[in-house]
Amino acid sequence: PDGYKRTLVAEGFDDPVMGMAIRDGKLWATSNNFLYRFDLSETGPATNKTTLVVDKNKAWNPFGMFVLEWGPDGKLYMSVGNHNIDLRGPGDEQMSGRGGSGIVLRMNDDGSRMERLTHGLRVPYSFDYDPFGQLWLLSNGQGNPDRFLRVIDGVDYHCYSRGGVDNNWLAGNHPLAPPCFELPRGASTQLIRYYGAAYPDEIQGSLLLNNWGAHGFQAPDRTIFRYVPDERNNIVHKEPWITCRDPHFRSSHILLAPDGDLLISDWYGRDDESDVTGRIWKVSYDGPDKPKSAEVSLDSPRWNExxxxxxxxxxxxxxxxxxxxxxxxxxxxxxxxxxxxxxxxxxxxxxxxxxxxxxxxxxxxxxxxxxxxxxxxxxxxxxx
Missing domain, CATH: 1.10.1240 (Methyltransferase, Methionine Synthase (B12-binding Domains); Chain A, domain 1)
Structure with missing residues (x-):
């Protein structure tokens, strides 16, 4: 709780762990071509390591099986970076993407019933299902730009999935292209749509996107932006929302704290290989229109009513x-x-x-x- 005590939970992975999800005393983790599930304890290492999904074609970089998130439907959502995907779940259930493109899929928490939601992506760095079932997604570009998508279920976004597609389609500029926004220089690695208890009504429904920057970038380029949708989910406003004067600040992840505040993971370094330092910030709102505390307590004795x-x-x-x-x-x-x-x-x-x-x-x-x-x-x- 004080941020200093560390407990080793799991080790021995052949590749970096890129995604994690926790629920009901269990841990799910992705490591390139494997999706694992563990049993968690409160005091020691995770146990009962189980392989749920295997990619028979291992990606050339760590962008194989990538981000894990829980959807409002209770299913486990996962992104997979661009390569010749060949996922095998329980009972040899199979899932792939068109061509060599990246995908987003969902499944039951045991890896079964895999369902592809969208493909034609490069590396889906981050995605978020809002409370109303709209999927928002960041796809990392090869170089620049990254792309910010309001996803239409089932759509092929044509990145690495087929030849003869120009950048106008990928950028959302073609008259028949789905909504897509090109992002400024730097790696945009996280988005969330904010519906929490700690920030005022003006912020509810806002999309918060960070810019992790690139090797050697100066701090002003490493900003968390706020995108504001209208009542039909069209983006109508964008503004810098969180900046930092520290030249080593590099926001890599944004998470909602239990009380609705924002937790920001800070890479804390200009060099992409500097992975032995880091900070976590908690960002609270203290304006005059700060919401009152939630009217319902998680530990209330009335949950059976x-x-x-x-x-x-x-x-x-x-x-x-x-x-x-x-x-x-x-x-x-x-x-x-x-x-x-x-x-x-x-x-x-x-x-x-x-x-x-x-x-x-x-x-x-x-x-x-x-x-x-x-x-x-x-x-x-x-x-x-």
Missing amino acids: QAFALAALGSRSHMVRERAIAVLAGQGVKAADALGAHLAACENPLGAAGAVWALARAGDPAALRQLAKAARNPDWRIRR
């Missing part, structure tokens, strides 16, 4: 919303009708979206019948 969990679906706290979704999904058939009624009547978009995800995670016939009510919700974000 269905009405309490339903109300918590619309909390400002991302941790409370996730807990509410998990609790209600776990109730299965017992919660289906109540979730359907909540979905139909809830005026809080986050609350209605949470009901959708709880029903989707439950997955039983009663829950799926109630999901039809999402199509009649007045908010287009819920209907989609």
